[in-house]
Amino acid sequence: MPFLTIAHSTRYRYRQPVAFGEHRIMVRPRESYDQRLIEARLDITPEPVELRWLHDVFGNSVAVARFDGRARELRFDSVVRMEHSPMAxxxxxxxxxxxxxxxxxxxxxxxxxxxxxxxxxxxxxxxxxxxxxxxxxxxxxxxxxxxxxxxxxxxxxxxxxxxxxxxxxxxxxxxxxxxxxxxxxxxxxxxxxxxxxxxxxxxxxxxxxxxxxxxxxxxxxxxxxxxxxxxxxxxxxxxxxxxxxxxxxxxxxxxxxxxxxxAVPLSGSWSGFPGSDAGMTVDIHVHLDEDSAAVPATAITAIRPPSRETCRHVDPHRL
The missing domain is CATH 3.10.620.30 (C8orf32 fold)
Incomplete structure (x- = not known):
């Protein structure tokens, strides 16, 4: 019965300050008889003016963040420690x-x-x-x-x-x-x-x-x-x-x-001048606590030039 630490970081960068709309975040694992959360932390930079949690129609845990002000970077860092019971x-x-x-x-x-x-x-x-x-x-x-x-x-x-x-x-x-x-x-x-x-x-x-x-x-x-x-x-x-x-x-x-x-892990919107989007980087590390071996992690950068002043950015199922 392994214990895992999952670190999931998503970083959006902009060439000049932009404003952020509401974001929905689904990175918290579902709790069940085969998945038990020990600790879960979600850090967002810049800090949202409001962060609330809800269960969607399927019972998934969803965090909804609202922002005020502008920034050149938006970052979501999730760290989860959990117990997993594999079934063959x-x-x-x-x-x-x-x-x-x-x-x-x-x-x-x-x-x-x-x-x-x-x-x-x-x-x-x-x-x-x-x-x-x-x-x-x-x-x-x-x-x-x-x-x-x-x-x-x-x-x-x-x-x-x-x-x-x-x-x-x-x-x-x-x-x-x-x-x-x-x-x-x-x-x-x-x-x-x-x-x-x-x-x-x-x-x-x-x-x-x-x-x-x-x-x-x-x-x-x-x-x-x-x-x-x-x-x-x-x-x-x-x-x-x-x-x-x-x-x-x-x-x-x-x-x-x-x-x-x-089931999109992260979605939301930003508004600013066209060409402000400087790309997105996703880093995910899954570490077996009972074993020093860690799953190889990949950092991926996606750059998508926007065509409008108001754009949506999404962290899809990357692979």
């Missing part, structure tokens, strides 16, 4: 009626799962449907967990991981066509494929770390994205197609949502 694929228990696919969710669960089953992307040629159906056996009962694990492993094995620093995601059809993408692209593809088969699936934003020196993880040094799928008997189970992980080993949940745009 072998720990996933599924009710007898749902162990073989297809199955129908219980009537008492269905009303609350429907929005997570609905498709979010248009697929007129049923490209995603056909790809998803390829994991279903035509000749024998299809093991539910085995099928989803196979889908997870296939994306990890057959697709090329390609970092992209612009915000937003590819459509699932684009990802299938290109056979490459970022962690958020893979998460959206698997989420839509699972929904095509009738599963309830949600998008997850958080952090990834290597549980041991021998286990490499893609996506360290930045926020990470994966999928949760509802399986009767175990509830919401993690699937990370970027790393081929089933279960939450090495995965720290921060935000869970129906759509990626509902």
């Amino acid at each position: 694929e072998g720990s996933v228990e599924i009710e007898a009626y749902a162990r073989a696919f297809p199955f129908t969710y219980a009537s008492e669960d269905m009303p609350d799962l429907l929005r997570s089953i609905e498709r979010q992307h248009v697929d007129p040629q049923r490209v995603v449907d056909a790809w998803a159906r390829g994991f279903v056996s035509d000749h024998r009962p299809t093991d539910t967990l085995g099928m989803l694990a196979d889908m997870t492993a296939t994306i990890r094995r057959d697709f090329t991981y390609a970092p992209r620093y612009e915000q937003g995601t590819q459509t699932p059809i684009e990802t299938l066509r290109k056979r490459q993408g970022t962690c958020r692209d893979y998460a959206v593809l698997m989420m839509e494929a699972a929904r095509a088969l009738g599963f309830a699936a949600r998008f997850v934003s958080g952090y990834v770390y290597s549980p041991s020196r021998g286990e490499g993880r893609v996506g360290g040094g930045n926020t990470h994205a994966w999928v949760r799928i509802f399986l009767p008997g175990s509830g919401w189970v993690e699937f990370d197609p970027t790393n081929g992980i089933v279960g939450n080993s090495g995965l720290i949940r921060v935000a869970v949502a129906r759509d990626p745009m509902q």
Whole structure:
């Protein structure tokens, strides 16, 4: 049961003082039986005139900051110490009626799962449907967990991981066509494929770390994205197609949502003269307290010249 320290710093720089609008920050990990926060601190420079916390419609912790005055730099520093309880694929228990696919969710669960089953992307040629159906056996009962694990492993094995620093995601059809993408692209593809088969699936934003020196993880040094799928008997189970992980080993949940745009780690606005934006730097370090090894961290700078005097800046799922 490892103890982790997560340091997440986002820094916006400007060539001359600008004013800041309201900012929403989602960097505080969700507390649960497998994630226990010991300490959480959020420092913002310049200091906001108001900082309040709320739970959004999905139960994610959101900080809302309001500012007064102007500055040439805006910085958010989050430091969290927590206890994590990894669950491996072998720990996933599924009710007898749902162990073989297809199955129908219980009537008492269905009303609350429907929005997570609905498709979010248009697929007129049923490209995603056909790809998803390829994991279903035509000749024998299809093991539910085995099928989803196979889908997870296939994306990890057959697709090329390609970092992209612009915000937003590819459509699932684009990802299938290109056979490459970022962690958020893979998460959206698997989420839509699972929904095509009738599963309830949600998008997850958080952090990834290597549980041991021998286990490499893609996506360290930045926020990470994966999928949760509802399986009767175990509830919401993690699937990370970027790393081929089933279960939450090495995965720290921060935000869970129906759509990626509902789980953006940091968003807000600024106003000033065009050309003031001097770029953004994101640094994330995940340190295993019981081990001196730390996940390699990456500092990324993104420079996006604004086209208007009032612009939005967003810290998206970077990889």
